[in-house]
């Protein structure tokens with residue numbers, strides 16, 4: 697069941713919001729607001745101790761001494777959390793590793809932190825995802 701409520705916004709913020717709506721082809725403001733609200737709560741769910749899925753991406757130079765070995769070692773320490781790993785040889789020096797993970801938010805974050813902190817990792821990122829089941 698849908699309920700209506702009204703929102704007061706500064707004109708400038710509303711302009712920015714309308715740009716956001718246009719850029720993403722939302723059919724109306726309500727649809728865009730609903731998405732923003734859901735996104736916020738999904739983020740909270742992720743930050744709590746619930747089960748989540750995520751994608752860790754790493755860019756590193758495989759010439760860095762023992763780095764490849766360390767990346768593998770850490771993943772074996774967390775093998776229950778890892779769904780799949782894809783290794784892409786980006787160019788002569790650089791590798792991209794994309795790791796799909798699942799588990800408690802806190803543990804998935806720990807795993808990502810350990811990998812990203814390894815010496816020689818040039819870029820690292822953890823993207824969060826959740827079904828947001830409780831929000832529909």
Ligand code: NI
Pocket residue numbers: 758783784785786790791792
């Ligand atoms: Ni490679």
